[in-house]
Amino acid sequence: MIDPSAPLPRPPSDLAEPPDAPQALAGALGVLQGRMLLHVTPARVGYLRGQLDAGRSGLVLCGKDALRKARTLRGEEQFAGPLLVDPAVYETHVASGEEPFPHAAEDTFAFDDPLEVSLAEQRAVGVTAPVTPTGYLHAEDSDALKAAVRRVAALADARVVFAAPIDVGWLREEDAVRQLIACLRLVPGPKAIMLGGQMDPLARHPRAVDHLRRVLGQVPGAALLRTDLAAFGALAAGASFTAFGAGSRLRHIVAPGERAETSKGFATSPHVLFPELMHFFLGKTLADRFAGTAAPVCHCAACAGTWALNMFPHNADGRPRQAAAHNVAVLMEWLRTLTALAPVLARQRWWHERCRAAVDRYPLLNAQLRQPDAFKAPAQLKRWALAAPPTAPHTANGQAQADDQRRR
Structure with a gap:
């Protein structure tokens, strides 16, 4: 449930004021800034690598053998572009207040820390930055979200990408959106939002698109991964980077335990x-x-x-x-x-x-x-x-009002 005592972000800017440019990612992560990566399974990398724009895109590997493929790309195939590995623990495990990063790997010991193990494995294969193995965050489960945020904030490492696989229900109501923003702002590095819900998550709630734009605009380092054409809307709204799913299954998340709904004739043609x-x-x-x-x-x-x-x-x-x-x-x-x-x-x-x-x-x-x-x-x-963009003031008086609002 939503915690009414959670800290709230600053109020949104005046709608008449042009939005600020996104805050640039620091250090080695600057290579991700403004890019739209492709979220893809290892088996399909060969289908699309030849069409990648080397200066504007990159890869997010997801699924079985993602780590092995990342190692091959960096080694034998000499892939020098931005490269992330998404552990995708959220596909099979739900986050909780006690276990925000669930034990998902069968070849680890019960006393191993799943977060530390996953980050170390990713670094070992040469990723641009490691991505946290976060469990699925059900709508308004503030205990699980805050537990995940606390763990990542405690790392004090802005080179870690915090995966935030949230049910799109987080974007339904104003209070939930405000708490989501407040929590994500506590994470020092990039925040990779991924939306859960059947078929087209952003179509499920009337204000989901507006609320997503608000989150991206108010959370420094916010990104949108594992998505569809919303990747462009997110970049336009100021996301640090995005990742487009190269396959319908990789354009949203289906909550663990749910069976994915598909269109008729799904397997008959591409x-x-x-x-x-x-x-x-x-x-x-x-x-x-x-x-x-x-x-x-x-x-x-x-x-x-x-x-x-x-x-x-x-x-x-x-x-x-x-x-x-x-x-x-x-x-x-x-x-x-x-x-x-x-x-x-x-x-x-x-x-x-x-x-x-x-x-x-x-x-x-x-x-x-x-x-x-x-x-x-x-x-x-x-x-x-x-979702029309804000209108910039055109008069001297309007500009003065915008400047005054910015100073506040």
């Missing part, structure tokens, strides 16, 4: 990013929708004008590999555009305008296809389209 609509669709769905007309041809770096969006109807003939390369190539194009803009306000405006244009495109495309329900804009995209 997920393909439709750039105009800013959403992923099954390749078979795209092939069906464009059965009677020419599908858009993609000119991303991977497709090079030779692949159309209806050419991924099944998982045979290397289609999953090509679809993954297409998805990452499009994401890297967007990332280059976003990071070319000045933080934070210009990026927020770009992201907002792009989301609005995508939402407006759905009914137009359906009309062209003569299929009224061919494509439906996802709820999260609609919420980002409604």
